[in-house]
Amino acid sequence: MTRDPKDLLLRLFRAAVDSADPGKTVARHLPERPSGRVVVVGAGKSAAAMARAVEAEWPDVTGVVVTRYGHAVPTRSIEVIEASHPVPDQAGANAAQRILAAVRGLGPDDLVLALISGGGSALMTAPRPGLTLDDKMQVNRLLLASGPPIGVMNRVRRRLSAVKGGRLAIAAAPARVVTLAISDVPGDDPLAIASGPTVHDPDATADLSDIVRMLGPALPEAARRLLMMPPDPLPPFTADYRLISTPLIALEAAARMARAEGITPLILGDAIEGEASTAGQVMAGIARSAALHGLPVKGPAVLLSGGETTVTLGRAKPGKGGRNTEFLLALAIALDGCPGIHALAGDTDGIDGSEDAAGAVISPDTLARARAEGLEPRAVLEAHDSYSLFDRIGDLVKTGPTLTNVNDFRAVLIR
Structure with missing residues (x-):
């Protein structure tokens, strides 16, 4: 000793x-290269390092990922955007729109490779219609101050997002979606990692009134309405999800x-x-x-x-x-x-x-x-x-x- x-x-x-270094783990989990296009998108504290690891294996791919300020690394063809964590900012909102635009208009022979890691919830922020970025920032502050489990935080984030809870995968249809994820959550629940942008949300129409009461009167009114009124069920989709580090x-x-x-x-x-x-x-x-x-x-x-x-x-x-x-x-x-x-x-x-x-x-x-x-x-x-x-x-x-x-x-x- x-x-x-x-x-x-x-x-x-x-x-x-070191066991979770993307440079040592990503290559082992890449899918077979498709006949069509490959578009790489991602969000999280590891997103840039994961993107660089993908480029080392597939040098000619394109795409866009968002990571925390100070967590970017040099890449060749995949764009890296830095944004705020844990409270979202405009850079993260812009990145979410860029990511959604990158996956639209693809065909069934194309592949969307989603690189997801912890921090993605705040970094890739796309407020649902009727909600402003300031509203989402205030909700995040309330969640951080209240100290609820990460699962509760992510239920709120999914409900208020236009990209989380499977909505990124829905936007990419009919392209194939493969997710490489680094887990930062207890139990490794894919839905909880960055609020599951490529994972079906079973709580999409659940009653969240208990969380509304917990967040109290400082909760923005637009967010209160969206949390109290469940949206319509999301369309079904399939996606290949691979945990590469836990x-x-x-x-x-x-x-x-x-x-x-x-x-x-x-x-x-x-x-x-x-x-x-x-x-x-x-x-x-x-x-x-x-x-x-x-x-x-x-x-x-x-x-x-x-x-x-x-x-x-x-x-x-x-x-x-x-x-x-x-x-x-x-x-x-x-x-x-x-x-x-x-x-x-x-x-x-x-x-x-x-x-x-x-x-x-x-x-x-x-x-x-x-x-x-x-x-x-x-x-x-x-x-x-x-x-x-x-x-x-x-x-x-x-x-x-x-x-x-x-x-x-x-x-x-x-x-």
Whole structure:
């Protein structure tokens, strides 16, 4: 086992991220080249990197994809547009229209290759008629502040979109549609990845009044009407959907590296949700049991998990932070300096929330070092200012955009 726990945790994180590198995965999942045209479209934090990987195999294709600002890479013939995430902007709205235009007018011998990854919901935004971009931006802000599960967020986004919930595939008919997707959602539900632009939406006519009540009076009136009045059922369609990277694959890659280091990995799950601070408290209990009693695993061991927790903000203006740093701070507080336990949590896209770090690491002396800087960890946690604490003590993990996204990665090391 390595003498430096932080170094080991960082290498486990890199192994997880590398397993979802589009340059290593896209080629294995491409369909047979059709006799007609190939049009590549896509949306998500990995869309540009996926497009570049397609061009490496099929150099003469055309198309357009949209990705987050700072996540573009050079391509030859596929246009890359950058837009805002997590709150949509006009660039994302323009990109959606360009993507819809690119798939129209194709024939049955043509192929639409859709490259879909996390973040696509916000990046490819096409409001339904009667709804403005400002309306959609306000809805996204309300969803982010309310902290509902990602599945609830995507039900709203699909209902308000002219491209999500299968509408992109419908626009491409009668061309064949093949989707290559990188999952960033618990359970790998294709409908939830970027709100399923090429996937049939079984909730297209469902009653969403409970979500309307949750979002409250700040919900724009146009959005309220569309959420309360289900549209007509969408026409049926068929599409070939291929998952090329998932959170579980990333956790398994980290587990293989841990075994090579002589450490027993225990994958607790790839779909852990709930409040980030609560998840940190629960994880502390499991880690303490492992350290003190050898249950559920005897050290040296590492507890691995994925999924997407949430942070529910109160009325007070929050500080700087993300769900991974909030999870870690709650974990450190609950562990209270328990010896021999170190941890890392980070978003595999390299950006935890809206800050410039993927996440952070903790050690048994995290709380002591924070207090030495004049910080009170519990007060920082209540203010949702975890980023600032880890920045102050030098324990942020900064990778820059990784150009992939298989959701959050958490590793708790028991020495």
